[in-house]
Amino acid sequence: MRRIRYAVAMSLDGYIAGPKGEADWIIMDPEIDFKGLFNQFDTILLGRRTFAAARKQGGAGGIPGMKTYVFSRSLRPNDHPGVTVVAGRQKERLKELKLMPGKDIWLMGGGSLFGSLLEVGMVDTVEVAVIPVVLGAGIPLITPPAKKAALKLIKSRVYRKSGIVSLEYEVK
Secondary structure, X not given: OOOEEEEEEEEOOOEEEOOOOOOOOOOOOOOOOHHHHHOOEEEEEEEHHHHHHHHHOOOOOOOOOOEEEEEOXXXXXXXXXXXXXXXXXXXXXXXXXXXXXXXXXXXXXXHHHHHHHHHOOOOOEEEEEEEOOOOOOOEEOOOOOOOOOOEEEEEEEEEOOOOEEEEEEXXX
């Protein structure tokens, strides 16, 4: 069965983006195998705000070669033909996706979608690359209030040159 993995970069003080959605603080460490990471997925899940931010940066809001699902009650599917808009039945749709053949599913953003999917038991792993920077404000890893969730550390790695600490947890 495919897994839903929340894989994200986070500042030391718990933000996944700056106050205006900026990500210019994220270090692109050459030691990290980004191609290998991307090859583990064929599907991405985005919230409406993350989708809008990705579109502002140019493009369709998804990643080429990956099936994109946008969770939103306000977007109209006809306005976004390159993605699948999910307006309801989140848990049922995700159960169906997990049973389909393919690679793992990347829960790419954001903190609000992560919180809602964690609450209904649909997140399998939380994978955080802690970037050595303090932002002071921004978009949090998970939007409060959030349901308590027990995690089990399954992998960690320190990238000495950049100071990035990569942590991978299984959701219990």
